[in-house]
Amino acid sequence: MKKALWFVLGIAGGFVAAHFVNKDPRGQELLSEVDLRISEFTDRIAEAYREQEARIEGIVAGAKDVAEDLADSVADAAQDAGAGIVDAVRAPKTTD
Numbered sequence: 001m002k003k004a005l006w007f008v009l010g011i012a013g014g015f016v017a018a019h020f021v022n023k024d025p026r027g028q029e030l031l032s033e034v035d036l037r038i039s040e041f042t043d044r045i046a047e048a049y050r051e052q053e054a055r056i057e058g059i060v061a062g063a064k065d066v067a068e069d070l071a072d073s074v075a076d077a078a079q080d081a082g083a084g085i086v087d088a089v090r091a092p093k094t095t096d
Contacts, residue, residue, distance in 0.1 A: 018031065
């Protein structure tokens, strides 16, 4: 509980300090620069996230295509095997 109290006090102190810094023109310039840098950072992170998401979507689409092709091949093989079994059962039996 003591750590939470210090955490809340730290946040409140930060807001008070930012308020005093914002009153000064140089402080406003500093906070504006910090805001710009934070915006640049978040834009870079968002761009990297979108690139990674697109890369993963491409991998998933490729894997899906491979899985569909494999399923079609297995279905065709099963159908051919089934037809062979039906033909073998229907073929007349010869006795030697």
